[in-house]
Amino acid sequence: MIDDLDREIMRRLQNDGRMSATALAAQVGLTVAPCHRRLKELEATGAISGYRAVIDPAAVGLGFEALVFVTLARVDRATVDEFEARVSANAHITSAQRLFGDPDYILRVMAEDLTAYQQFFDDELTVLPGVQRVSSTLVMKNLKPGAGLPL
Structure with missing residues (x-):
């Protein structure tokens, strides 16, 4: 189940998909390990389906x-x-x-x-x-x- 913290992680990654797990964790108020776990779970469930470059x-x-x-x-x-x-x-x-x-x-x-x-x-x-x-x-x-x- 996606909670408010998962939504915040996805919101941040929508704006900067290259953000490191360390920077992401700091911005959402987690330590790196739980942030990384949540990120991997969002990827595994398909909530995050990929990353790409935005080209002009x-x-x-x-x-x-x-x-x-x-x-x-x-x-x-x-x-x-x-x-x-x-x-x-x-x-x-x-x-x-x-x-x-x-x-x-x-x-x-x-x-x-x-x-x-x-x-x-x-x-x-x-x-x-x-x-x-x-x-x-x-x-x-x-x-x-x-x-x-x-x-």
Whole structure:
């Protein structure tokens, strides 16, 4: 069972996943051994599922972002499975959610620029299995990228 101390540990790690166990223990008011035990338990139960670096898209030449709304012509199991497998395998699609209602999916797509996105749209998005309609909204400004959970 996750208690308030576990939530505080996760809250701190959301802000700095590279924090040492010693620093984490000090910030949450524990000694290192019990803090390390709690951390390992949170990892073992899947409450903490991993650690990663946060990379500035513009610094790696991917400063163009679009939100793409996809409606499928058919939502039978085979079409949905194939669509989702292709979306999951595509590196330019950095986030994907299946929705209730219309549209069926929202995708976050990163590209170098408008020209690269237009080519991706024509060559990859519109040919995904079962696609009936695709529309895009271009992101002007990212106000809250990668915000952690409200623990």
